[in-house]
Amino acid sequence: MSKVNVVSAEVTPRLRLQLVASQPIAKGEIIVQSCEEEIQDHRTWRTLQLDESRHLRNEFLNFVDHSCSPNAILDVDSLALVAIRDIAADEPVVFFYPGSEVELSQEFECNCGSSDCLRHINGGFYLTRDQMHWAIDKKYCTTFMRRQFERLLGD
Numbered sequence: 001m002s003k004v005n006v007v008s009a010e011v012t013p014r015l016r017l018q019l020v021a022s023q024p025i026a027k028g029e030i031i032v033q034s035c036e037e038e039i040q041d042h043r044t045w046r047t048l049q050l051d052e053s054r055h056l057r058n059e060f061l062n063f064v065d066h067s068c069s070p071n072a073i074l075d076v077d078s079l080a081l082v083a084i085r086d087i088a089a090d091e092p093v094v095f096f097y098p099g100s101e102v103e104l105s106q107e108f109e110c111n112c113g114s115s116d117c118l119r120h121i122n123g124g125f126y127l128t129r130d131q132m133h134w135a136i137d138k139k140y141c142t143t144f145m146r147r148q149f150e151r152l153l154g155d
Protein backbone atom coordinates (compact mmCIF):
# COMPACT_ATOMS: atom_id res chain seq x y z
CA MET A 1 0.00 0.00 0.00
CA SER A 2 1.19 3.48 -0.73
CA LYS A 3 0.86 6.05 2.02
CA VAL A 4 0.87 9.84 2.28
CA ASN A 5 2.06 11.83 5.27
CA VAL A 6 1.21 15.42 6.15
CA VAL A 7 0.45 16.65 2.67
CA SER A 8 -2.64 17.57 0.75
CA ALA A 9 -3.28 18.17 -2.92
CA GLU A 10 -4.47 21.76 -3.44
CA VAL A 11 -5.77 23.57 -6.46
CA THR A 12 -3.51 26.49 -7.40
CA PRO A 13 -4.81 29.83 -8.75
CA ARG A 14 -3.87 28.48 -12.19
CA LEU A 15 -6.23 25.53 -11.57
CA ARG A 16 -3.55 22.91 -11.24
CA LEU A 17 -3.24 20.45 -8.42
CA GLN A 18 -0.06 20.56 -6.38
CA LEU A 19 1.14 18.80 -3.28
CA VAL A 20 1.35 21.11 -0.26
CA ALA A 21 2.56 20.42 3.29
CA SER A 22 -0.46 20.46 5.60
CA GLN A 23 1.84 20.77 8.63
CA PRO A 24 5.60 21.26 9.11
CA ILE A 25 7.69 18.40 7.72
CA ALA A 26 11.15 17.77 9.15
CA LYS A 27 14.22 17.08 7.03
CA GLY A 28 14.49 13.33 6.45
CA GLU A 29 10.80 12.66 6.97
CA ILE A 30 8.91 10.48 4.47
CA ILE A 31 6.34 12.58 2.62
CA VAL A 32 4.87 9.99 0.26
CA GLN A 33 5.51 6.25 0.48
CA SER A 34 4.95 4.48 -2.81
CA CYS A 35 4.94 0.71 -3.35
CA GLU A 36 6.06 -2.04 -5.77
CA GLU A 37 2.59 -2.27 -7.32
CA GLU A 38 3.01 1.28 -8.66
CA ILE A 39 6.10 0.44 -10.73
CA GLN A 40 5.73 0.27 -14.51
CA ASP A 41 8.16 -0.27 -17.38
CA HIS A 42 7.64 2.94 -19.37
CA ARG A 43 7.81 6.70 -18.88
CA THR A 44 4.82 8.99 -19.10
CA TRP A 45 4.49 12.62 -18.02
CA ARG A 46 3.04 11.28 -14.76
CA THR A 47 5.82 8.85 -13.81
CA LEU A 48 9.08 9.18 -11.88
CA GLN A 49 12.14 7.26 -13.00
CA LEU A 50 13.64 4.63 -10.68
CA ASP A 51 16.30 3.21 -13.02
CA GLU A 52 16.88 2.26 -16.69
CA SER A 53 13.66 0.28 -17.01
CA ARG A 54 11.41 1.08 -14.05
CA HIS A 55 9.13 4.07 -13.52
CA LEU A 56 6.87 4.88 -10.62
CA ARG A 57 3.33 6.08 -11.04
CA ASN A 58 1.71 7.27 -7.82
CA GLU A 59 -1.38 9.45 -7.62
CA PHE A 60 0.25 11.83 -5.11
CA LEU A 61 3.74 11.97 -6.61
CA ASN A 62 1.92 12.97 -9.77
CA PHE A 63 1.25 16.39 -8.18
CA VAL A 64 4.75 17.20 -6.97
CA ASP A 65 5.91 20.25 -8.91
CA HIS A 66 9.42 20.88 -10.17
CA SER A 67 11.69 23.48 -8.56
CA CYS A 68 15.36 24.34 -9.15
CA SER A 69 15.51 24.79 -5.35
CA PRO A 70 13.72 21.59 -4.26
CA ASN A 71 12.72 20.49 -0.77
CA ALA A 72 12.23 16.77 -1.49
CA ILE A 73 13.91 13.88 -3.31
CA LEU A 74 12.79 10.45 -4.44
CA ASP A 75 14.59 7.62 -2.66
CA VAL A 76 14.62 5.08 -5.50
CA ASP A 77 15.51 2.20 -3.15
CA SER A 78 12.69 2.68 -0.64
CA LEU A 79 10.23 4.22 -3.17
CA ALA A 80 9.67 7.14 -0.79
CA LEU A 81 9.58 10.87 -1.39
CA VAL A 82 11.72 12.28 1.44
CA ALA A 83 12.19 15.86 2.70
CA ILE A 84 15.76 17.11 2.06
CA ARG A 85 15.22 20.16 4.28
CA ASP A 86 12.60 21.31 6.74
CA ILE A 87 9.35 22.21 4.96
CA ALA A 88 6.95 24.74 6.45
CA ALA A 89 3.19 24.25 6.65
CA ASP A 90 1.47 25.42 3.44
CA GLU A 91 4.71 25.20 1.48
CA PRO A 92 4.45 23.29 -1.82
CA VAL A 93 6.40 20.02 -1.92
CA VAL A 94 8.77 20.25 -4.89
CA PHE A 95 11.62 18.25 -6.33
CA PHE A 96 14.19 18.66 -9.11
CA TYR A 97 12.89 16.80 -12.17
CA PRO A 98 16.28 16.48 -13.95
CA GLY A 99 17.53 14.80 -10.76
CA SER A 100 15.34 11.78 -11.38
CA GLU A 101 14.47 11.69 -15.09
CA VAL A 102 17.08 11.13 -17.82
CA GLU A 103 14.66 12.88 -20.16
CA LEU A 104 11.21 14.39 -19.80
CA SER A 105 8.19 13.47 -21.89
CA GLN A 106 7.48 17.23 -21.95
CA GLU A 107 10.23 19.84 -21.53
CA PHE A 108 9.14 23.21 -20.18
CA GLU A 109 10.17 26.72 -19.11
CA CYS A 110 10.63 27.02 -15.34
CA ASN A 111 9.43 30.02 -13.32
CA CYS A 112 10.28 28.65 -9.88
CA GLY A 113 11.77 31.97 -8.78
CA SER A 114 14.92 30.38 -7.35
CA SER A 115 18.18 32.29 -7.81
CA ASP A 116 19.50 28.94 -9.10
CA CYS A 117 16.71 28.58 -11.70
CA LEU A 118 17.87 26.75 -14.84
CA ARG A 119 14.95 28.25 -16.85
CA HIS A 120 14.62 25.57 -19.52
CA ILE A 121 13.94 22.18 -17.94
CA ASN A 122 14.45 18.81 -19.58
CA GLY A 123 15.81 15.53 -18.21
CA GLY A 124 19.15 15.07 -16.49
CA PHE A 125 20.90 14.03 -19.70
CA TYR A 126 20.37 17.58 -21.00
CA LEU A 127 22.18 19.28 -18.12
CA THR A 128 25.58 20.85 -18.74
CA ARG A 129 28.60 19.38 -16.95
CA ASP A 130 28.54 22.26 -14.46
CA GLN A 131 24.84 21.66 -13.77
CA MET A 132 25.47 17.93 -13.22
CA HIS A 133 28.22 18.76 -10.71
CA TRP A 134 25.87 21.28 -9.05
CA ALA A 135 23.02 18.72 -8.81
CA ILE A 136 25.38 16.13 -7.27
CA ASP A 137 26.82 18.65 -4.79
CA LYS A 138 23.34 19.84 -3.78
CA LYS A 139 22.12 16.22 -3.45
CA TYR A 140 19.21 17.00 -5.80
CA CYS A 141 19.56 13.71 -7.73
CA THR A 142 18.48 10.16 -7.03
CA THR A 143 21.16 7.51 -6.53
CA PHE A 144 20.33 6.25 -10.04
CA MET A 145 20.77 9.71 -11.62
CA ARG A 146 23.93 10.38 -9.64
CA ARG A 147 25.47 7.25 -11.17
CA GLN A 148 24.42 8.47 -14.64
CA PHE A 149 25.98 11.91 -14.02
CA GLU A 150 29.19 10.38 -12.68
CA ARG A 151 29.41 8.10 -15.73
CA LEU A 152 28.81 11.04 -18.13
CA LEU A 153 31.28 13.29 -16.31
CA GLY A 154 34.00 10.61 -16.26
CA ASP A 155 36.96 11.06 -14.00
Ligand SMILES: [Zn+2]
Pocket residue numbers: 067068069110111112113114116117118119
Ligand atom coordinates in the same frame (compact mmCIF):
# COMPACT_ATOMS: atom_id res chain seq x y z
ZN1 LIG B 1 13.53 26.95 -11.87
